[in-house]
Structure formats: structure tokens, C-alpha cells
Amino acid sequence: MQTNAVIENILTRRSIRSFEDRRIPRADLELIAKAGQYAPSAMNRQSFQITVVQNEEIIKKLYTAVPKYMQGIDPATYCFYGSKNLMLISDLADKEIGQMDCACVAENIFLAAHSLGIGSVWVNQLRDTSDGPEVRAALHEAGVPDDHRVWVIAALGYPTAPAADKEKVAKIHFCE
Numbered sequence: 729m730q731t732n733a734v735i736e737n738i739l740t741r742r743s744i745r746s747f748e749d750r751r752i753p754r755a756d757l758e759l760i761a762k763a764g765q766y767a768p769s770a771m772n773r774q775s776f777q778i779t780v781v782q783n784e785e786i787i788k789k790l791y792t793a794v795p796k797y798m799q800g801i802d803p804a805t806y807c808f809y810g811s812k813n814l815m816l817i818s819d820l821a822d823k824e825i826g827q828m829d830c831a832c833v834a835e836n837i838f839l840a841a842h843s844l845g846i847g848s849v850w851v852n853q854l855r856d857t858s859d860g861p862e863v864r865a866a867l868h869e870a871g872v873p874d875d876h877r878v879w880v881i882a883a884l885g886y887p888t889a890p891a892a893d894k895e896k897v898a899k900i901h902f903c904e
């Protein structure tokens with residue numbers, strides 16, 4: 729099958745859940761966020777926001793607050809996999825389709841990061857906890873608009889080890 733660099737980048741991206749303890753340089757973060765900004769959005773509303781957080785205090789406030797509003801999360805280990813670089817992808821809380829817009833943004837971010845040798849993973853828990861008062865306070869401090877829900881956290885960083893390959897089994901069906 730003929731391929732190219734873009735397709736190769738898509739085929740080799742895998743979620744990374746263990747990161748080196750270091751920051752991603754600003755120029756790379758700007759490029760990755762720009763890739764997110766160029767995602768499609770329903771009716772081209774572009775009402776989403778990408779909030780880039782490297783402030784360790786705010787990251788800690790977030791991962792400390794989330795388990796207070798969600799069952800089944802162990803506060804002793806929950807820390808966004810140790811990522812020092814978060815992109816909070818949010819949209820208007822009352823805009824149901826914002827979830828889909830943000831998913832498109834997230835995938836652009838994951839792929840752009842991967843093309844730069846930076847690992848990433850989707851962290852989902854803010855979707856259901858954005859309005860927990862302590863979470864909301866930390867989001868406010870980070871600059872996320874108060875009327876937004878964070879549909880995705882893209883946790884980013886330099887992988888400590890290559891990701892295990894995963895078999896992709898979802899069906900592709902041609903009807904000719």
C-alpha cells in the first residue's frame with residue numbers, strides 16, 4: 729500500500745501514559761496548539777478554546793480536585809500521568825456539539841505532537857467534573873472561560889518509553 733509522511737504519522741501515533749519530567753518548549757506548544765486551532769468545527773463556530781497549562785501549581789490543583797467529584801479514581805495515583813504540559817480543550821458547556829468539535833481539535837493536537845516526537849494521551853475526567861467547585865476554581869485560574877466545559881485534556885510530554893503497539897480491529901467495510 730502506497731503511503732506518505734502524513735499517513736505514516738497517523739498510523740504510528742499511540743497514546744503515551746508515562747512522560748519525562750520536563751517542559752515542552754513554547755515554540756513547539758504554539759505549533760501544536762495551532763494545529764488544534766485549525767480543526768474543523770460545526771458550522772465553523774470556532775467557539776472552542778485551547779488553554780495551555782504548564783503551571784505546576786494549577787496542574788496539581790486540577791488533579792487533586794478531580795477525584796473529589798468522581799468515583800473510582802484513586803487520588804493517590806491520579807496525576808494526568810505526570811504530564812507537565814496540558815492542553816485543556818474546552819467549549820461552551822451548553823453547546824452539545826462542542827464535544828465533537830473538541831474531539832477534532834484533540835486529534836489534530838495528538839497528531840501534531842507525535843510529528844514532533846512528543847507523546848500524548850486523552851484524559852477524559854474533566855468532561856464530568858468541570859463544574860465541581862474546586863475544579864472550576866483551578867480552571868478559572870488557568871484562564872478557561874467559566875461558561876466552558878473541558879471536553880478533553882490532552883496530556884503531553886516526552887515519552888519515557890515507546891508505546892506498546894496495539895492491534896487496530898475496527899471494521900472497514902466497502903460496499904461496491
Ligand SMILES: Cc1cc2nc3c(=O)[nH]c(=O)nc-3n(C[C@H](O)[C@H](O)[C@H](O)COP(=O)(O)O)c2cc1C
Pocket residue numbers: 741742743744745849850851852853891894
Ligand atoms: C473519547 C476518549 C476518551 C479517552 N479517555 C481516556 C482517559 O481518560 N484516560 C486514558 O488514559 N486514555 C483515554 N483515552 C485513550 C484511549 O484509551 C486510547 O486512545 C485507546 O486505548 C487506543 O490506543 P491508542 O491511542 O494508543 O491507539 C481516551 C480516548 C478517547 C477517544
